[in-house]
Amino acid sequence: MTQYSDDPGRPTETREADERATQEARRVVERILARSGTALMEDASHSEADGDQLDLEERSALRRVAGLSTELDDVTEVEYRRLRLERVVLVGLYASDAESAEISLRELAALAETAGSQVLDGLLQRRRLPDPGTYLGTGKAQELAGIVADTGADTVVVDGELAPSQRRALEDVVKVKVVDRTALILDIFAQHAKSREGKAQVELAQLEYLLPRLRGWGESMSRQAGGQVGGAGAGMGSRGPGETKIELDRRRIRNRMAKLRRELKAMTPAREAKRAQRLSSPIPQVAIAGYTNAGKSSLLNRLTGAGVLVENALFATLDPTVRRAETPDGRTYTIADTVGFVRSLPHQLVEAFRSTLEEVDDAHLLLHVVDAAHPDPESQIAAVREVLADIDLGSVPEVLVLNKADLASPEALARLSGVAEHTVAVSAFTGEGVEELRELIAELLPRPAVELDVVVPYTRGDLVSQAHATGEVLAVDHLEHGTRLRARVDAALAAAIQTVARVSGVAGAAAEADASAADGDVRGAD
Known part of the structure; x- marks a missing residue:
């Protein structure tokens, strides 16, 4: 059986297998470091639909200054001051699938860069389960301490959630601040809220x-002083509260x-x-949800011209944005951009943002945006659906929007097209497929329940305007007595229009117009 510990008495075959795993892990880290920088703002590209991006200057002002090390000289103080994440070393574990480990560690690098850090190096270990003491095991923890010393890093970021005892033990070995994935995500949220x-x-x-x-x-943190005057304690008169x-x-x-x-x-x-x-309100509601950095804000800009902040960074959007849009047949609906999800989203954040995420439950349609060019989009889809299921939001009709179709392979698009009942491939950057998405939204949004054929007096043009805004207008004719309106509207507006038509005495004008038109047709035939 393959061993994952640092036991020196392992068989030769096991040691050779572990050596190959170590070499593969090193190659993964080198690939990640070679492609680092994917979360930096200056790499973001914008289309004409993104507008002037006026918030970019403000977001840039919130960036942490590169090259500054922590102001702390003593790691024992880290819990009581706000620490800059600047020069970091990444740490990850995997049991067997090195490809999944690479994707996860690459995402961790993007998270660290979004938080304002510089990724210096990484350590990836193959072991079945984390060590209960130091997460990595004694030997790898010492190796990590050497990497930290060689690179001059001030922070270690672990791709997982550490128990308090594991974090303390690992800090004791590496002598710098240790941050897990949860703390890193919380830090990004704190910057962007x-x-x-x-x-x-x-x-x-x-x-x-x-x-x-x-x-x-130890004693430096104590506010208690005990013992006797002649003993080890500080003696009488020095006891704290x-x-x-x-x-x-x-x-x-x-x-x-x-x-x-x-x-x-x-x-x-x-x-x-x-x-x-x-x-x-009778106006239908659409919500955009999806994995972080999948292109949700870019899609909102493309559909509505909202001009909201677009940044090639994880969790660029935290506060929801709601804008109006129109279907190709003229119906108005609202569309809301929501916070992105991520693998192993901290449960503290799920609970904290429950009220925000519940806005999705009010929607008539959910646009689930997926980065079709990502190496593993299926896992991102699963992560989003898992969070939505946790907060009981899985009942909203879903359209799977395969974004970044201009960068995705045809094989990936074909594979993902069968994941959901309604799927459409788009590119928010180029505009490809957006019209098809608009048509699908119009098809799936609920239509008004009441169909009217009445004449509205010219003095109540506001009702006609409201029918255009919230209903589906089928035909409009301008007659002598008023505007003949054929439309589908909600029940409240239908009652208001019918009441006005009866009171004004033009309720039968539509029928008279039809009869007159029919009589004219007969005379023409004679």
């Missing part, structure tokens, strides 16, 4: 993550979390009022 509610949600998620991971560092520094920090964090929950609860009525207003 703009709305008051979004910032509060992210801070709450960060504190929930941090609370069980606080650590004390009875709490250690870590206990004080935990209490402060819990108090802050309670305050954030109260603030978020106070924001709920306003959000629910807006939600109720949207639900009462």
Whole structure:
């Protein structure tokens, strides 16, 4: 049986297999480092549909300055200061599939770069399960410490979620800050959140993550002094309030979390009022969801000309954007861009952004955007659907939008076309397939329930305008008594139009017009 430990008594065949695995892992890391930079803003390309991108300057101002090392001289202080992620070494594990490990580690590199870091090196280990002590095992942890020292890195980023004990033990070995995938994603969210509610949600998620991971560092963190005057303790008159520094920090964090929950609860009525207003509107709603960096904002710009921020970075969009759009037959609908998903999305963020993600549940149609040019789009589709299922949002009709079709291979597009009932290949950058997508949206959106054929007096042109905006107008004729309107509208608007027609006395004008037209046809025939 293949062994994954550092046992020196392994058989020769096992050692040779492990050596081959090590060489393959090194080649994977070299490929990732050679292609690093995919998450940097200056590599992003924009189409004419993206507009002026005025937010780019603001986002650039939030970038961390490259080349700065952490201001901390002592790693024991890292839990109590905000640390810059600058020069990092990546760490990943895999059991058997090196290709999946490469895709995951490449995504981790993009996450690190999005957070403002420079990826210096990486370490990929083949082992069945993480070591319960140091995640990597003693030998690999020492090797990692050597890589950190050689490269001058100030942070290690692990492609997984570390237990508090694993992170502490690994920090003790490598002597620099250790960050796991969850902390990295939380850091990116903290940088990109703009709305008051979004910032509060992210801070709450960060504190929930941090609370069980606080650590004390011996006497320097203690606020208790015990013992006798002649003993090892500081003696009488020096006893503290009875709490250690870590206990004080935990209490402060819990108090802050309670305050954030109260603030978020106070924001709920306003959000629910807006939600109720949207639900009462007859205008259909479309939501865009998908994996991060799949091109959701670019697609929104292409469909609506919204001009929202487009950046070749993960989680560029956190706060939802809602815009109006029109179907080819003239019906109006709203379309909302939502936060992107990622593999192993931290549960703290899923809970924090539940209220935001629930907006998808109100939609009449979901555009699930997929990066068709990605090496493993199927896993991204599965990750998105898993999150939607976790928050019970899997019942909305779905259109699988295969974005970046201009970069994807025909084989990948053919393979993905059978994943969902409704699939369309588009390129938000070039505009390819967008008209086909518009036609599909028009076909799948619910149509108004009531069909009318009435004459609306000219004094109530607002009702005709409303029918154009929220309904489906089939025909319009301008008669002597008013505007003859044939349209499909919602029940409330239909009742209003019929009431106005009856009160104005032109309710039968449409029938009279039909009879007059028929009589004219008969005389013409004679």
